[in-house]
Amino acid sequence: MATEGVSIAKQTPSFLIECLVWNVPNEGFGHDTLRADIRYALAHLCNETRTAESCSEWGEINEYKYLFHSAQPWTLRDANTFLNAAWNYIGFE
Numbered sequence: 123m124a125t126e127g128v129s130i131a132k133q134t135p136s137f138l139i140e141c142l143v144w145n146v147p148n149e150g151f152g153h154d155t156l157r158a159d160i161r162y163a164l165a166h167l168c169n170e171t172r173t174a175e176s177c178s179e180w181g182e183i184n185e186y187k188y189l190f191h192s193a194q195p196w197t198l199r200d201a202n203t204f205l206n207a208a209w210n211y212i213g214f215e
Contacts (some may be wrong), residue, residue, distance in 0.1 A: 138196050140183060142171075
């Protein structure tokens with residue numbers, strides 16, 4: 123995405139992406155195709171990052187900090203914007 127000029131991809135830390143995927147339920151993985159896993163993960167993350175209430179307990183992979191605490195260098199809106207851009211970039215409907 124970043125190499126193809128999607129600006130939000132250049133601004134989104136890889137650690138945030140890693141943490142987002144870590145917060146996808148286990149049932150989101152193990153589908154017949156990797157595309158199906160990615161579709162589930164992006165749909166789940168896009169939906170859950172629409173409001174703070176639905177992801178307020180999400181944490182970093184290291185479990186030291188909440189993912190969307192005010193001390194983080196990113197916001198919930200940043201994450202949701204990236205996730206929606208990824209959904210559109212892949213071409214899911």
